[in-house]
Amino acid sequence: MSETLVVNEIYLSLQGESTFAGLPCIFVRLTACNLRCSYCDTAYAFTEGEKQSVPDMLAEIRKLAAPYSQSINGHKMPLIELTGGEPLLQPNALPLMKTLCDEGFTVLIETSGAHDISKIDPRVRRIMDLKCPSSGEVLRNRWENLRHLKSTDEIKFVMGTQEDYDWAKQKIVEHKLDAICPLLFSWVQPLTPEQQDKVLKKVPAGQTPITRLELAEKIIADALPVRFQVQMHKIIWSPDQRGV
Numbered sequence: 401m402s403e404t405l406v407v408n409e410i411y412l413s414l415q416g417e418s419t420f421a422g423l424p425c426i427f428v429r430l431t432a433c434n435l436r437c438s439y440c441d442t443a444y445a446f447t448e449g450e451k452q453s454v455p456d457m458l459a460e461i462r463k464l465a466a467p468y469s470q471s472i473n474g475h476k477m478p479l480i481e482l483t484g485g486e487p488l489l490q491p492n493a494l495p496l497m498k499t500l501c502d503e504g505f506t507v508l509i510e511t512s513g514a515h516d517i518s519k520i521d522p523r524v525r526r527i528m529d530l531k532c533p534s535s536g537e538v539l540r541n542r543w544e545n546l547r548h549l550k551s552t553d554e555i556k557f558v559m560g561t562q563e564d565y566d567w568a569k570q571k572i573v574e575h576k577l578d579a580i581c582p583l584l585f586s587w588v589q590p591l592t593p594e595q596q597d598k599v600l601k602k603v604p605a606g607q608t609p610i611t612r613l614e615l616a617e618k619i620i621a622d623a624l625p626v627r628f629q630v631q632m633h634k635i636i637w638s639p640d641q642r643g644v
């Protein structure tokens with residue numbers, strides 16, 4: 401395999417935001433994204449990165465995974481997650497994921513939901529965003545992706561405002577999303593000054609911020625069939641630390 405990818409970073413940490421949260425995970429962060437979500441905490445991955453051959457990436461991943469010999473709930477450890485940026489912008493991400501699946505890894509991909517997910521190896525767990533209004537990118541949702549999702553995938557709503565919550569609640573009913581796969585409601589921690597990149601979209605005017613507590617209490621009051629989550633790595637490490 402002689403394909404290359406532009407890679408921002410590859411590192412071992414803990415999976416922080418999905419039904420796999422807390423498990424050891426190798427993150428493969430690919431460079432570039434065509435969205436500019438208001439809350440994006442990885443703007444550094446829009447442009448920073450080095451071209452790397454897929455064989456070299458595989459060697460690095462295998463080396464990081466070498467100390468692990470056990471599985472958890474049938475999943476070989478560590479997990480491997482492709483993230484970004486937007487990993488689907490680079491076509492060679494597809495053969496990389498296939499090879500990792502062939503090697504027995506449980507592979508996750510975090511994608512914005514603005515690209516076709518149907519070409520991804522069916523063994524990959526697709527964690528797909530539905531962009532809420534406060535992201536500034538709500539019009540980029542590719543709704544036709546919904547019909548490709550399976551019960552092993554996950555839909556994530558990142559929420560910063562009351563309007564996001566109301567929107568997500570409506571979309572769950574409208575598209576019967578809870579019948580498809582697990583739904584994640586993720587509270588967005590406000591960006592640190594260092595993370596506030598000027599290229600990011602502004603939260604549309606007139607929206608009301610929602611606190612973590614308000615989001616949790618609304619989910620309970622409305623008996624929503626969703627999983628509440630916070631960005632675990634921002635609680636464990638400094639919110640703007642990279643490589644964790």
Ligand code: SF4
Pocket residue numbers: 433434435436437439440441442443484485486512
């Ligand atoms: S989809 Fe949004 S949050 Fe994800 S990397 Fe792109 S701009 Fe950042």
